Amino acid sequence: MSVQEDVLEEISIKEKAIDQHEIVVYNDDFNTFDHVINTLIDTCEHDAIQAEQCTLLIHYKGKCAVKTGDFEDLKPRCTKILEAGINAEIV
Template identity: 60%
Template sequence: MSTKKKIQEEVEVLEEVTKQHEIVLFNDDVNTFDFVIDSLIEVCEHTLEQAEQCTLLVHYKGKCTVKTGEYSDLKPRCSSLLTKGLSAEII
């Protein structure tokens, strides 16, 4: 096997292993800014500033990526956001 082919295969495996997913939070007309901010701090471990910025982006843009990582880490976080009545999905 050529060195170039071997390196390419290693890169493909590494990309597969480290594939990142995102939790996207969507705007709604139900939850208050404070509730969304508190939820992001609790569930996504945001700082106050991160949570405020994400909440403003969700409000004005309609959605925002609030957490990036491996699916196994994001799934329970997304479920917690949904349980709180927020609209979110993993992409």
């Protein structure tokens, strides 16, 4: 690849990254591990292991990005998480 092609590819990758958003779930003292795990499986299409790992990160780190994608895809997912009583936002 030429230098120009490398630069254009890098710009393209950065532009795609800008269009991506994340659902961040925050820790609280109310929801059980099972409730958060089941919610992530239902709303984010996680498998059980991924949902459990995210839940542990939420518990020990205070937050975790549980899903990345376009805003239009994430908005209904985040709404469903919020309706389940779990604190989350799209960033």
